[in-house]
Amino acid sequence: MTARRSGLRRLGWLLPAVVVLVLVTVVPLGRVVWTSLHRSSPTTGSELVGLDNYTHLVASREWWLAVATSLVLVAGVVLVQLALGLVFGAALHRVGVVWPVARVVVLVPLVLLSVVSVVTWRDAVNGGFLTSWFDLGEAGPFAQLVAVTVGETWRGTGMVTAVVALSLAQVTASLSASAVADGATGLQRWRRVVLPSIGPAVAGVAAFRVLDTYRVLDGPLLTDDPSARLQTAPLLTWTTQFTALELGLGAAMSVLVVIGAAVLAAIVVPLFRVRRLL
Amino acid sequence: MNVASHPSIRSRLAASVVAFLLGFAMANVGLIVVPRPDTWLWLAAAIVLMVTGVVGVLVADTRRDVSLWAVLGVELLTLFTLAPLLWVLSTATVAEGSRRTTLWPGDATWSAFGEVWDAGPVRTAMGTSLLVAGLATVVAMLVAAPAAHALMHRDAPGRRWWYVAFVAALVLPTFVLGAPAAAQLLALDLATSRLAMAVPTLAVALPIAVWLTVRVLRRAPWSLYDAVRADGASVGQRLRHFAVPHLALDLGLVTILVFFWTSADVALGAAMAPTDDQRTLPATLLALGADPESSRLVAAAGLWWLLPLVLVATVFSRRLVSLLGR
Numbered sequence: 080m081t082a083r084r085s086g087l088r089r090l091g092w093l094l095p096a097v098v099v100l101v102l103v104t105v106v107p108l109g110r111v112v113w114t115s116l117h118r119s120s121p122t123t124g125s126e127l128v129g130l131d132n133y134t135h136l137v138a139s140r141e142w143w144l145a146v147a148t149s150l151v152l153v154a155g156v157v158l159v160q161l162a163l164g165l166v167f168g169a170a171l172h173r174v175g176v177v178w179p180v181a182r183v184v185v186l187v188p189l190v191l192l193s194v195v196s197v198v199t200w201r202d203a204v205n206g207g208f209l210t211s212w213f214d215l216g217e218a219g220p221f222a223q224l225v226a227v228t229v230g231e232t233w234r235g236t237g238m239v240t241a242v243v244a245l246s247l248a249q250v251t252a253s254l255s256a257s258a259v260a261d262g263a264t265g266l267q268r269w270r271r272v273v274l275p276s277i278g279p280a281v282a283g284v285a286a287f288r289v290l291d292t293y294r295v296l297d298g299p300l301l302t303d304d305p306s307a308r309l310q311t312a313p314l315l316t317w318t319t320q321f322t323a324l325e326l327g328l329g330a331a332m333s334v335l336v337v338i339g340a341a342v343l344a345a346i347v348v349p350l351f352r353v354r355r356l357l
Numbered sequence: 358m359n360v361a362s363h364p365s366i367r368s369r370l371a372a373s374v375v376a377f378l379l380g381f382a383m384a385n386v387g388l389i390v391v392p393r394p395d396t397w398l399w400l401a402a403a404i405v406l407m408v409t410g411v412v413g414v415l416v417a418d419t420r421r422d423v424s425l426w427a428v429l430g431v432e433l434l435t436l437f438t439l440a441p442l443l444w445v446l447s448t449a450t451v452a453e454g455s456r457r458t459t460l461w462p463g464d465a466t467w468s469a470f471g472e473v474w475d476a477g478p479v480r481t482a483m484g485t486s487l488l489v490a491g492l493a494t495v496v497a498m499l500v501a502a503p504a505a506h507a508l509m510h511r512d513a514p515g516r517r518w519w520y521v522a523f524v525a526a527l528v529l530p531t532f533v534l535g536a537p538a539a540a541q542l543l544a545l546d547l548a549t550s551r552l553a554m555a556v557p558t559l560a561v562a563l564p565i566a567v568w569l570t571v572r573v574l575r576r577a578p579w580s581l582y583d584a585v586r587a588d589g590a591s592v593g594q595r596l597r598h599f600a601v602p603h604l605a606l607d608l609g610l611v612t613i614l615v616f617f618w619t620s621a622d623v624a625l626g627a628a629m630a631p632t633d634d635q636r637t638l639p640a641t642l643l644a645l646g647a648d649p650e651s652s653r654l655v656a657a658a659g660l661w662w663l664l665p666l667v668l669v670a671t672v673f674s675r676r677l678v679s680l681l682g683r
Contacts, residue, residue, distance in 0.1 A: 089513045096504030096567060097519060099496070103560040104526050107537035114537070163437070170430025177431055182678045183670045184438055190666040191445070192621055194639050195659030198646040199445050205649065208444060208460040212391050233441055240434065241678050287528065294530035297623045297639075301646050313532055320536050321628065333533035340530055 108337065114330035121324055132331035142332070145315040146339065152311060153292045153343075156232045160288055161281070163236045168243025178244065185237035193234065197298045200230030220302050221309065227298035235288050242284045246277035286347045293343055294336075312336055364424045369417040372425030376432075377410025394461045402436055449656035456649065469657035479658050481634050482641035485551055489637055490620035492555035493562040497619075498612050501566035508567070509574045520571065527564035534560050535628025548631050557629060562619040569614060572680055573607040610673055610680065617666055638662065 115132055119125040136142045171181050188196070203209045204218040204226040215222065250273055258268045299314035310318075316336055320329030380403040387399025409432060413425040443460055450465035451457040473479045507513040508520050538557035539548070547553035582599050590598065626637030627644075636644065642658060645651040670677055 089507060092503040092507035093513045093516070093519060095500040096523075096563065099500055099559055099563055100522065100526060103557055103563070104529065104534065107534045107541070107557070107560070110537040110540070111533060166430055167434040167437075170424075170427040170434060173424045173427030174431045179674065181431070181434070182674045183667070185434070186670055186674075186677070186681075187442060187663070187667060188438060190617065190670065191442075191663050192639055192642065192659045194623055194642045194646060195445065195655055195662075196441075198642070198652050198655045199441070199448050201646075202448060202456075202649055202652050203444060206456050206458065208395065208447070208458060211458045212395065230441070233437070237438065238681070241681065245678055290528035294528070294532070296530075296532050297643055300643065313530060317532055317624075326536065329536065333536070336530055337533055340528065344525070344528070 111330045111333050114326055115334050117327045117330075119325075119327040119330075121326075125327070128327070132328050133335075135328070136331055136335060141310075142312075142315065142335075145310045145312045148309050149293060149311040149313070149339075152228055152295075153289055156228060156235070156292045157285060157288045159232050160235045160239050161285055163232075164239025164243050164284075165281075167236070167240040168247060171240065171244040172247040182241060182244075185240045188234045188237050191234070193231075193295075194297045194301075196230045196234050197227045197301050200226045200233075201302055223302035224299065224309065227302055231292060231295060231298060235292070239281070239284050239288065242280050243277060246280040247273065250276045286344070289343060289347050290340060293340060312339065363420075363422060364426075366417050369413055369423075369425045372429055373410045373413030373417065375410075376406050376413060376425065376429045379429075380404065380406030380408075380410060392459070394463055395459050398461055405432060445656050445660065448652050449660055451653050453653070454650070469653040470661065472654060473658045473661055478633060478636075478641050478645070479638070479654060482636055482638040483658070483662075485554075485630075485635060486620045486626075486638040488551055489554045489558050489626070490562070490616055492552065493558040493619050494566070494612060494616040496555070497559055497562035497566040497615060498570075498608075501563060501570050502608070504567055505570035505574050508571055510579075520567075523564045523567040526560065527568055529560070529564075530624075531561055531622055532624035532628065535624050538625060539629050539631075542629060543631075548629075549635065551635060554626075554629050554635075554637075557625055558619060558622070561622045561625065562615055565618045566611065566615045569611040569680065570608065573604065573611055576607075576679075577603050606673075607676060607680065610669070610676055613669055614677075614680075620662075 116127060116129060117125045118128045118131070167185075171178055171185075199207075201223045204215055204222050206218075209215060209226070210218065218226070254272050254276075255268065258272050263271065294313060295311075296313045296317060299311045300317065312332070313336060316329055316332040319325050319332055323329075383399055383406065384403035387396050387403060391399050406429075409425070409428055413428075416423060417425075440460065443462070447457050447460060447462040447465075449469050450462045450467060451469075452464070452466045453468065473483075504519075504523075508516045513519070534557060538560075542548045542550070542553055542557070545553070581603070582595070585595055585599050620637070621639060622637075623639040623643055626640035630636040630640060633641075633644070638658065642655045646655050
């Protein structure tokens with residue numbers, strides 16, 4: 080009885096946060112699942128249709144094209160961010176004298192509101208400086224989507240850079256010196272000493288960037304052309320719910336987007352061995 | 358201490374050649390392709406790179422512990438980071454009714470920075486964001502602090518799984534919560550209440566608050582706390598001699614970060630507000646941004662919103678990076 084009471088008391092510290100989390104995420108998600116089982120719109124009312132919305136989506140070419148577009152964007156953005164972040168982070172680590180200023184500068188793009196980044200990057204190819212530099216002419220929705228994707232890459236690279244630079248500073252100096260004394264080549268030192276040390280932090284930030292990029296909405300939304308064939312899954316979900324007002328179908332898309340995020344997490348967490356950080 | 362060994366002469370010479378060629382190519386592109394006044398920006402960057410190449414050759418055979426590759430990397434990082442920021446400033450300083458076509462903010466007019474504060478949608482939206490994100494941040498921090506303590510020290514049942522749940526909520530696509538949140542507010546007849554919008558916004562604020570607070574508690578010197586307790590310190594003394602010096606500043610920083618993270622969310626703000634004057638700042642900028650003529654206002658508002666964060670990042674840069682880093 081005492082042990083049980085002690086367990087409850089320990090849980091008591093956690094309980095308010097758990098209750099709030101359930102109220103603001105689990106309950107709305109439950110409502111989304113329930114709505115997804117209906118054909119629902121403000122004009123026609125609501126009708127229970129079971130899994131019809133899901134079977135419709137599974138057979139929909141438009142939906143799978145949107146999912147594929149999202150995944151391509153995620154892969155492109157995160158791979159470039161990782162590559163640039165590793166290079167820039169290593170450079171910052173070696174030129175330590177600039178680190179106090181650089182650690183502020185690299186974080187500025189990240190803390191700029193994403194919608195501001197999207198608008199300015201879109202404008203850069205839509206009659207802006209990139210148009211005038213490279214004579215791009217009329218930029219269509221695809222060119223604008225590429226521009227805002229580059230903008231998203233720009234926003235997140237600073238975070239990866241900062242994490243890499245900070246992790247490199249924590250590589251055990253004696254281990255590194257021993258490797259040098261043992262005659263290890265640069266590549267061997269990188270593989271055997273540096274990478275195992277910075278790996279967990281880089282894995283954590285990579286996993287976060289994957290899942291954060293997957294849910295990006297404002298970029299595709301501001302470059303959207305209703306006739307465009309290429310849409311991301313978040314954009315298609317948003318327009319289905321808030322433009323077409325097909326609430327049931329949009330809810331089914333929302334459920335599939337969340338399942339997609341869970342699948343992505345299930346892939347990247349073991350792949351990057353993020354569990355060590357949790 | 359650096360993990361790499363002393364750079365070789367060959368490595369320095371190779372970096373110098375790459376820097377010089379890159380600068381030479383930029384100078385050519387700048388002169389041939391890029392219109393003025395941006396030509397001067399290209400030439401300035403080109404000169405820096407070419408000088409790096411020349412200096413690299415001069416110091417290649419010295420014992421200075423300088424990696425030319427690293428210097429080149431830092432220069433490219435500076436270009437990569439600052440050029441788009443300059444474009445944001447250029448966009449914000451264009452005259453009303455015209456479009457900026459150059460990266461350099463020539464003929465800058467600063468009226469957009471003032472218009473943001475005039476009575477209008479952006480000022481209202483800033484107020485809404487302050488209210489909604491501020492309230493959500495306060496509530497989130499109040500429940501996150503004991504939760505983080507339980508996750509770290511109280512051996513709460515299933516604490517690892519709860520922590521995973523908070524981290525999962527951190528990366529949940531928030532736009533999926535927009536429709537049910539709006540429907541719930543409508544059902545409760547609270548759709549026009551800006552205060553009520555803070556409740557669904559907790560879905561953004563709480564996970565980041567728990568995650569960051571756990572990170573703060575992980576870094577705290579708990580052996581010192583045990584020692585203070587073993588010495589028989591009272592609760593007040595523990596607060597004064599342990600919590601305030603070792604936790605207060607970091608928790609204050611976490612509160613600021615949670616506020617700005619929460620206020621940056623676009624999807625919930627756009628989904629919940631039934632009228633234009635109820636939108637949060639990102640949602641208002643999203644609506645304004647659809648019209649390229651309003652880009653100057655969007656950029657100006659973004660820079661105003663960025664200013665306090667840059668100040669915080671400048672003052673607490675070391676703590677901030679280590680908090681977000683490892």
